[in-house]
Amino acid sequence: MTLSFTALTSALQINRSDAELLLATAARMEAAIQKDGGTDLAGGKVLAALFYEPSTRTRLSFETAMLRLGGKVISAEGVEFSSISKGETIEDTIRVVGGYADVIAMRHPQMGSADRAAAVSEVPFINAGDGPGQHPTQALLDLYTIQKERGGIEGVHIAMVGDLKFGRTVHSLTQLLSLFPSVRFTFVSPAALPMPEKVTNLLREKGIAYIETTDLKEGLQADVLYMTRVQKERFADAAEYERLKLAYILTADLLQGKQCTVMHPLPRVGEITEDVDALPAAAFFREAHNGVPMRMALIAHLLRLV
């Protein structure tokens, strides 16, 4: 079986069959990591990790994935990227690097840059985040985490908490979860930072249930509590920010007697207190670790190695 795309720039490209294929392959990859540290499937293949803005966590996850697939990695990170300072277009850089590598993962601060790159890439291309745009592999690893932590995706009730207006990861994840119509959503956000209509419209079209609220306590009733940061720079009124920031801090106390799995795309900067870490429900580090087998699965399918 193969994926429906050769370049992944948006979670919207992923259909139900793609999602199930990637979930199944990720599980096999995770088993291979546990058993042998990885596989040799990608012998002779090279991944180029082009990070126009630093994102060490994501870059290391992609690189680990390729290495544990048995492949090799070339990598560039940061503003000192020389071809940029000489004025080269993203398109030309991709055309050149596509002659070095067999697959490209790119991070770039500008929304739309991933589509521009994918349009000219002669090798499989993965968007590793394009500014306020998409970050589809985060959504995929989140999906894999929900399946592992809850035993499946069907019927799961997920609460998303924080800045839902500007939060790239919650948009992509909601789009991906909408492939499973039995999933239910509770969106917990400040009134000024609700889930955008482009996302809620998608749910309405598909007849998927969702609730919008400003109260974190409503989210605690869900199976999965997906926490995100509320960013100070989104608020004109500093006092309003301070009030809301405190309203959306998850503590071990709040979780007492609850059954929900706690997720977070990380880094956290106070939204989840450290006393949560020791709870079995705290899945956010396991979530980060799941990025490796899921990215292995994605690369393996794009290179037609599985």
Add this chain to the structure above:
Amino acid sequence: MTLSFTALTSALQINRSDAELLLATAARMEAAIQKDGGTDLAGGKVLAALFYEPSTRTRLSFETAMLRLGGKVISAEGVEFSSISKGETIEDTIRVVGGYADVIAMRHPQMGSADRAAAVSEVPFINAGDGPGQHPTQALLDLYTIQKERGGIEGVHIAMVGDLKFGRTVHSLTQLLSLFPSVRFTFVSPAALPMPEKVTNLLREKGIAYIETTDLKEGLQADVLYMTRVQKERFADAAEYERLKLAYILTADLLQGKQCTVMHPLPRVGEITEDVDALPAAAFFREAHNGVPMRMALIAHLLRLV
């Protein structure tokens, strides 16, 4: 057969036999990439890529070459290079890194730095560009590109266009092509930026024909049109720069009915319009890709693996 050098700092070191050996090995390396993604010749060997100034394209090309040879890579790029900020000499850095790696490729902003490094290196050394000095592997990959695109080097007529006075790549390539006395040259440049006498003297000594002109149209009669940037900072008079910049922009229109292969060391910043990209004559991306097999060939010979 072996190369006549163990450290390559200048195109002037390369003799006719070296050039033919590298061209032949590069072709074999390219075939190995097509077939298996590379070779295992360099198993157990380590390349150190020391880039004192960023040059992502060149660094990734060297690293890809070593990885596709079956070797391993250690790499450093950028101004934050710690040993520099602590005042260490290039010589000491090379002496230390030569105990880690089996071969070193170095990029450095100062002319002459490569010679200083090569003088103390206990392992094979490759100059990956020393400021306004030399960049011999660019010349080698250009030579390989001409051979592939035109079926051979002998008798080729090449036109070089742009800032020929300060352009490092056109000096090195002319020196290398002068090993083939049947090659003819047309040098197209602003009057103030001609090919330096040190280069034209070499051609005269060898009895090699060349023409100097300011007119791009004369260059269009050649078999190979080697475009380069005209850099604004070279001109005292901004109006003069604007006039010449426009004079040396290659478009698909200009190429109509011409048979020339278009090359460019990249990055381009306007000298070749995007409508040229789709023409069969547009060889500049293939040229960039040729850096991998040619650098594989060079490393393999320096390490005596072939």
Add this chain to the structure above:
Amino acid sequence: MTLSFTALTSALQINRSDAELLLATAARMEAAIQKDGGTDLAGGKVLAALFYEPSTRTRLSFETAMLRLGGKVISAEGVEFSSISKGETIEDTIRVVGGYADVIAMRHPQMGSADRAAAVSEVPFINAGDGPGQHPTQALLDLYTIQKERGGIEGVHIAMVGDLKFGRTVHSLTQLLSLFPSVRFTFVSPAALPMPEKVTNLLREKGIAYIETTDLKEGLQADVLYMTRVQKERFADAAEYERLKLAYILTADLLQGKQCTVMHPLPRVGEITEDVDALPAAAFFREAHNGVPMRMALIAHLLRLV
């Protein structure tokens, strides 16, 4: 046999049995490098090199060690480290990266950061320098160098020269050498920069002989002369700095007729003149090279591969 620790943050953790085990394994690793370029022991294993401050020499040494062990490397260096700029704690970064990699080597500018990281790391952890704190692998490679250069550690007389008050490497090395009670010390430093009492107290407790002096010439009587930098910023009085700087410059002249092995953690910035380099006694570049087999030994034991 196994080491007494699973995370190495300080030379004080290393007992006599650990030291002997690592010295023996390092010698086997060095033989494997000479014979085959390394080993395949670490196939399927990944080292994460997390360098919060640049230290190219140390990073490349760790990376070379892992590659020559047959393992793979993921790497991050410099201030642009994205998770930091987003306010993530060291602990969270280590928890995440511990899910990617099998072993972590970390460099960080803050003293104590290595202990914080080791406390939460779920994989073996190595301190690659925590600011003014510890740098235990430098001490280990120095120990290995003394053994190789002098035929053993027992009975060696070592003179340490320079800023002994703030010099991290001389503290760690003295602590490590104190495992061998027959070793004797001469500490040569400006009066204002003596070896700290925490170190000399350790020697007194163990009944190990040491002499303190301000005169470099006394150091020249030792078997090993361990030179370090005297840093200008430690002096309130610039004239005093200039006087002492000159007092502690080692030249070939000073070494005439002496039998001592010259070591230096590098980079040197004038403490050892270049005419020393050609003397057989000049061991400082061999010392740097010894970092690779010693770090291979340490990683191999921490991963229980030997």
